[in-house]
Amino acid sequence: xxxxxxxxxxxxxxxQVKGAIDEDVAEADIISTVxxxxxxxxxxxxxxxxxxxxxxxxxxxxxxxxxxxxYNVYSTFQSHEPEFDYLKSxxxxxxxxxxxxxxxxxxxxxxxxxxxxTIKLWKIGERDKRAEGYNLKDEDGRLRDPFRITSLRVPVxxxxxxxxxxxxxxxxxxxxxxxxxxxxxxxxxxxxxxADDLRINLWHLEITDRSFNIxxxxxxNMEELTEVITAAECHPNQCNVFVYSSSKGTIRLCDMRxxxxxxxxxxxxxxxxxxxxxxxFSEIISSISDVKFSHSGRYMMTRDYLxxxxxxxxMENRPVETYQVHEYLRSKLCSLYENDCIxxxxxxxxxxxxxxxxxxxxxxxxxxxxxxxxKDITLEASRESSKPRATLKPRKVSTGGxxxxxxxxxxxxDFNKKILHTAWHPKENVIAxxxxxxxxxxxxxxx
Amino acid sequence: MRYSYQRRTCAIARAKMFPKGxxxxxSDSREEPVAGGEDVxxxxxxxxxxxxxxxxxxxxxxxxxxxxxxxxxMLVEPNLCRSVLIANTVxxxxxxxxxxxxxxxxxxxxxxxNAAAQCSADRLVATEVLCRQTEAAQGEQVPKPFxxxxxxxxxAEEVLEEExxxxxAEVGMxxxxxxxxxxxxxxxxxxxxxxxxxxxxxxxxxxxxxxEEEEDSEECGSGSEGEERERDSLVEDTxxxxxxxxxxxxxxxxxxxxxxxxxxxxxxxxxYYDLDTVLTGMQSVPKMGPYDLLESxxxxxxxxxSSSTSCRSDLNELDHIMEIIVxx
Numbered sequence: 001x002x003x004x005x006x007x008x009x010x011x012x013x014x015x016q017v018k019g020a021i022d023e024d025v026a027e028a029d030i031i032s033t034v035x036x037x038x039x040x041x042x043x044x045x046x047x048x049x050x051x052x053x054x055x056x057x058x059x060x061x062x063x064x065x066x067x068x069x070x071y072n073v074y075s076t077f078q079s080h081e082p083e084f085d086y087l088k089s090x091x092x093x094x095x096x097x098x099x100x101x102x103x104x105x106x107x108x109x110x111x112x113x114x115x116x117x118t119i120k121l122w123k124i125g126e127r128d129k130r131a132e133g134y135n136l137k138d139e140d141g142r143l144r145d146p147f148r149i150t151s152l153r154v155p156v157x158x159x160x161x162x163x164x165x166x167x168x169x170x171x172x173x174x175x176x177x178x179x180x181x182x183x184x185x186x187x188x189x190x191x192x193x194x195a196d197d198l199r200i201n202l203w204h205l206e207i208t209d210r211s212f213n214i215x216x217x218x219x220x221n222m223e224e225l226t227e228v229i230t231a232a233e234c235h236p237n238q239c240n241v242f243v244y245s246s247s248k249g250t251i252r253l254c255d256m257r258x259x260x261x262x263x264x265x266x267x268x269x270x271x272x273x274x275x276x277x278x279x280x281f282s283e284i285i286s287s288i289s290d291v292k293f294s295h296s297g298r299y300m301m302t303r304d305y306l307x308x309x310x311x312x313x314x315m316e317n318r319p320v321e322t323y324q325v326h327e328y329l330r331s332k333l334c335s336l337y338e339n340d341c342i343x344x345x346x347x348x349x350x351x352x353x354x355x356x357x358x359x360x361x362x363x364x365x366x367x368x369x370x371x372x373x374x375k376d377i378t379l380e381a382s383r384e385s386s387k388p389r390a391t392l393k394p395r396k397v398s399t400g401g402x403x404x405x406x407x408x409x410x411x412x413x414d415f416n417k418k419i420l421h422t423a424w425h426p427k428e429n430v431i432a433x434x435x436x437x438x439x440x441x442x443x444x445x446x447x
Numbered sequence: 448m449r450y451s452y453q454r455r456t457c458a459i460a461r462a463k464m465f466p467k468g469x470x471x472x473x474s475d476s477r478e479e480p481v482a483g484g485e486d487v488x489x490x491x492x493x494x495x496x497x498x499x500x501x502x503x504x505x506x507x508x509x510x511x512x513x514x515x516x517x518x519x520x521m522l523v524e525p526n527l528c529r530s531v532l533i534a535n536t537v538x539x540x541x542x543x544x545x546x547x548x549x550x551x552x553x554x555x556x557x558x559x560x561n562a563a564a565q566c567s568a569d570r571l572v573a574t575e576v577l578c579r580q581t582e583a584a585q586g587e588q589v590p591k592p593f594x595x596x597x598x599x600x601x602x603a604e605e606v607l608e609e610e611x612x613x614x615x616a617e618v619g620m621x622x623x624x625x626x627x628x629x630x631x632x633x634x635x636x637x638x639x640x641x642x643x644x645x646x647x648x649x650x651x652x653x654x655x656x657x658x659e660e661e662e663d664s665e666e667c668g669s670g671s672e673g674e675e676r677e678r679d680s681l682v683e684d685t686x687x688x689x690x691x692x693x694x695x696x697x698x699x700x701x702x703x704x705x706x707x708x709x710x711x712x713x714x715x716x717x718x719y720y721d722l723d724t725v726l727t728g729m730q731s732v733p734k735m736g737p738y739d740l741l742e743s744x745x746x747x748x749x750x751x752x753s754s755s756t757s758c759r760s761d762l763n764e765l766d767h768i769m770e771i772i773v774x775x
Contacts (some may be wrong), residue, residue, distance in 0.1 A: 079671070197528060198527075283536070343526070
């Protein structure tokens with residue numbers, strides 16, 4: 001991978017788009033999470049209809065050595081169904097909030113998928129052989145008349161068309177009173193954490209009827225509630241460390257060795273507020289929507305409404321880097337509050353070498369920042385720029401004054417086209433961008 | 448709108464124009480000419496206009512936030528994070544308004560309008576509730592001209608318990624308690640077991656069913672006579688408006704007009720409710736917002752009709768209350 005090249009040195013090209021082209025988007029088809037597995041071979045998406053679709057990277061085509069292989073559908077299954085909470089007379093959405101892959105340990109693949117209340121462990125396995133020549137039953141499965149069996153034979157494994165089966169292996173339910181916003185597999189490969197608005201639970205992958213509550217910020221009087229948990233993640237290589245972010249723009253790092261209940265943090269990350277920019281919306285836009293450790297484990301990245309911040313775990317009082325995603329929206333906060341867009345939860349992701357970060361914006365724009373060169377680029381996921389191997393053209397939003405050609409003005413932005421979920425291949429320059437019901441895959445042109 | 452910019456400029460203008468402690472008239476925000484002894488020179492007028500504009504914007508932000516908290520016609524539990532952020536914003540505005548005196552003016556205006564419209568004190572609950580928020584936050588003596596619509600029959604502690612222990616889910620209370628019009632919607636005399644409430648009942652444990660019903664009656668019963676009495680006397684309500692989060696608890700809305708029932712069940716203790724399952728639930732009914740500011744007070748008072756019937760009327764009521772709040 002090009003570690004030295006900056007984001008502007010990449011030539012991002014359109015590779016594929018998955019999903020219907022219709023203008024009328026069915027609510028159930030809206031993609032709600034995107035995640036590559038640890039090798040990058042598989043790409044999973046979850047949608048509001050509770051379905052999981054897994055794409056597999058095909059081997060490179062020999063005819064076109066410049067092109068990386070494509071991602072094709074590998075498996076589709078219904079992970080969660082809508083439920084009804086009879087006690088509260090409320091529906092429980094089947095929307096998949098998060099998918100997290102387990103590290104691969106054998107030929108099968110495992111992933112955790114969660115909706116608001118229940119986490120499920122799915123096994124995705126391949127079957128390409130079938131046993132033939134049973135003694136007691138026919139090829140179509142009918143039982144043979146035992147009196148007509150005159151000889152014994154050993155069943156033989158015969159090749160068959162590849163079948164990919166997804167089966168639920170564990171269901172982790174009834175542990176969350178509030179809506180689950182995060183799940184994160186621990187580096188010990190045995191435990192994982194799940195976080196809702198007020199609590200974080202630690203599970204063992206094998207045990208479904210119990211979980212440890214390790215963080216509980218529910219106040220004794222719900223009246224006093226002013227802060228909720230917005231995201232949580234396990235450290236990539238220290239299995240005793242995890243972080244969780246809050247709606248007040250703070251991040252707490254906890255060490256599970258210190259106490260059974262990690263209500264008191266080990267580290268507390270908060271940037272002091274700039275008093276000159278204080279407004280009624282300051283708290284809302286400081287609410288952190290996503291937190292991600294770097295692959296190295298030395299940094300973490302947080303996404304709030306207008307910016308992405310990179311924190312050094314050794315420095316709590318301010319981030320080491322801050323990137324403005326769409327600062328031009330700062331003057332529109334009241335309108336965005338009115339139409340609820342201010343509550344949109346954008347995610348962010350690192351590239352494999354931690355040299356670049358990516359996050360989404362409105363109008364189907366997404367942004368990439370190079371940490372070394374400090375350059376940034378805005379790209380668009382749209383059908384118009386979806387010609388095979390077409391290089392994506394950088395986009396620009398004009399921030400007032402004269403609008404140059406090819407620039408788009410802030411008032412023309414489509415706030416219904418939001419890119420909340422993006423994913424970066426762990427090893428290569430391949431990115432997946434979810435735009436409502438479409439999944440775009442872009443690749444860097446191999447030189 | 449440029450809040451931060453205007454805030455800065457307004458702060459400067461304010462410092463020049465009004466010495467500390469001087470109350471600005473509510474009419475300022477209505478763009479009427481400033482009366483009183485201030486110097487009406489050019490810069491003052493400009494500052495006043497800017498202040499008025501800021502106040503208007505702040506007021507509209509407050510109204511918008513209240514609507515957001517209440518308009519949750521959803522079958523799914525509303526987003527807790529969003530609700531917390533909106534409630535914090537409301538609190539912030541209300542603190543600022545209390546600091547510069549607009550809060551008291553607004554509540555007085557509402558009270559006058561209320562008396563004129565012969566409306567239930569429920570509407571004022573909104574301001575009352577927010578007033579109490581300030582009081583809790585700042586320890587100020589905020590004037591409380593409006594009695595809390597509470598259960599006359601219950602001692603304060605029990606009221607607190609009920610509130611905290613999710614005694615009732617108000618259905619449709621949100622809108623109706625805000626609106627001054629259509630008193631029939633929330634007069635305690637109107638009896639209607641809304642379907643959602645019944646649905647909720649069936650979902651509860653059998654043990655709790657009886658107690659819930661008792662509690663409903665208790666709450667409702669307090670309404671009819673309680674309301675008049677409460678208008679005259681200030682009910683000591685220890686609950687703060689922070690109880691908006693109490694709305695996350697399941698509440699029993701059923702209004703009952705029977706005072707006899709109220710007496711019968713007046714000493715029901717709600718502490719048997721399982722805190723975790725009940726308290727942490729969001730509003731169970733589509734009509735209910737997660738933060739029912741008004742509901743937190745009126746839950747001990749008259750409860751309105753079932754949501755299904757008051758859906759449309761709620762929206763009308765909302766418009767009406769918005770008009771009054773904005774002072775148009």
